[in-house]
Amino acid sequence: MNEQSPVTELSLHIAVMSLMAVGGGVVLLGPQVGHYVVDAKQWLSNEQFAAAYAIAQAAPGPNLLFVSLVGWLIAGWAGAICTTLAVLLPSTLLTLAAIRLQARHAGGRLTRALGNAFAPISIGFLAATAWLFTRISNVDIQADALTLAAALILLRSKINPVILIAAGALAGALRLI
Numbered sequence: 001m002n003e004q005s006p007v008t009e010l011s012l013h014i015a016v017m018s019l020m021a022v023g024g025g026v027v028l029l030g031p032q033v034g035h036y037v038v039d040a041k042q043w044l045s046n047e048q049f050a051a052a053y054a055i056a057q058a059a060p061g062p063n064l065l066f067v068s069l070v071g072w073l074i075a076g077w078a079g080a081i082c083t084t085l086a087v088l089l090p091s092t093l094l095t096l097a098a099i100r101l102q103a104r105h106a107g108g109r110l111t112r113a114l115g116n117a118f119a120p121i122s123i124g125f126l127a128a129t130a131w132l133f134t135r136i137s138n139v140d141i142q143a144d145a146l147t148l149a150a151a152l153i154l155l156r157s158k159i160n161p162v163i164l165i166a167a168g169a170l171a172g173a174l175r176l177i
Contacts, residue, residue: 007075011086014067018087031132033067043074050136
């Protein structure tokens, strides 16, 4: 059996996963790609993946394109281009097909039922992603406590998350944490 190149293997994996990325690609693809490239294939370390994810999230543009950076880290420009196409093309084609079907059956029960089902599914995927990245990035009880405090502050106030990120960065720079 022919062995696939890392670019082909990663691109095929991402293409399949992108078809299940309901509610936002980052929600499902983050944990899946992380597990695949770190645990299953060992192409990247936890730290490399977390850094790539963080850089992509901080950059302007679609958050989903963290896969481009992961592809680039694994296989250079070929990896970046192939993983970008792998994450965008399947879902784009599926969306175009769904739009055409929805236009034909706009008032149907199935259309309404699917619309109602997507919100709880998306919330579950988002919670799973938050849990995964908390486990990857929190290294001790102090980090867990800070994450919990930040989450509670965000839930109970209207503070801009960037302020909390800046406060955390400042505390880290001053070696307070």
